[in-house]
Amino acid sequence: MTQIRGVQPWCLGVTLHLILAAVLHQGLATVAPPTTAPPTAAPHKDPGRPEKGNYVVTRSNGSACLLASMGLQLNITFNSVSQNKTVQEVVNLQPNMTKPSGSCDSDRASLLLTTDAEKTNLTFIFTLNVTSNKYHLSEVSLSADWPDMKEPLSANNRSLDYLRGTFGFSYMCHEEQTLSVAPDFSINTFQLQVQPFGLTGDQFGAGKHSGLVELIESESAVSL
Numbered sequence: 001m002t003q004i005r006g007v008q009p010w011c012l013g014v015t016l017h018l019i020l021a022a023v024l025h026q027g028l029a030t031v032a033p034p035t036t037a038p039p040t041a042a043p044h045k046d047p048g049r050p051e052k053g054n055y056v057v058t059r060s061n062g063s064a065c066l067l068a069s070m071g072l073q074l075n076i077t078f079n080s081v082s083q084n085k086t087v088q089e090v091v092n093l094q095p096n097m098t099k100p101s102g103s104c105d106s107d108r109a110s111l112l113l114t115t116d117a118e119k120t121n122l123t124f125i126f127t128l129n130v131t132s133n134k135y136h137l138s139e140v141s142l143s144a145d146w147p148d149m150k151e152p153l154s155a156n157n158r159s160l161d162y163l164r165g166t167f168g169f170s171y172m173c174h175e176e177q178t179l180s181v182a183p184d185f186s187i188n189t190f191q192l193q194v195q196p197f198g199l200t201g202d203q204f205g206a207g208k209h210s211g212l213v214e215l216i217e218s219e220s221a222v223s224l
Contacts, residue, residue, distance in 0.1 A: 046090060047073070052191050053095025056202070057102035057111055064202040065104035066111055066126075067170070071190035074122070074142075078184065079150040089146075093122070106130070109196035119145040122187075126163075126196035133167040135197050136160075140181045155185040168198035169205045 050071035057066035072093040080087040093113065102110040107128040114121050125139035141156040162179050165171035172193040179187045195204050 050092035055100035070192040073188035155182040170195035
């Protein structure tokens with residue numbers, strides 16, 4: 001009996017010691033500051049609806065081979081120098097400050113839009129399936145070097161399937177739509193009409209007039 005009474009206080013003391021240590025450790029753990037991800041700034045104020053621009057790509061003989069009429073809004077995420085964090089900018093492309101260029105082949109047409117002030121180059125590439133006479137926007141690339149960027153931004157996607165149409169017809173969508181290109185870049189289009197193949201003169205094919213929208217929907221698989 002004496003031995004048992006001698007062991008009990010020692011065991012109880014050790015047990016209390018362990019319990020106090022565990023409680024103290026738990027208490028310290030609860031006051032440790034949580035780990036959080038670096039903050040990302042919310043998008044800047046909406047710049048409003050962009051102005052619609054009319055862009056033409058011509059062949060070497062001066063004839064038009066690609067027509068585009070659209071308002072463009074760029075959504076770009078980049079590292080900001082002034083804010084020292086990642087920000088998202090929504091910028092309208094200004095038609096009067098944008099220079100169009102490009103090229104046309106039998107099954108490939110490109111439209112390059114360049115703004116000197118913002119050092120921005122935006123390229124659209126359309127591809128034509130000569131067997132089915134169907135075309136689509138297959139590639140978009142962007143290079144931008146804005147003053148507030150820590151480093152120039154370059155984005156490219158060569159596996160797109162947007163703006164599907166038929167040779168000789170224009171693709172048309174009056175509603176706003178978003179073309180996702182890369183995680184840090186997308187494009188909002190407004191009142192878009194484009195024809196990269198089968199132009200006759202310098203006018204859009206069927207679809208320029210609202211009365212022919214139903215024809216364009218059936219011929220060009222337009223999704224409004």
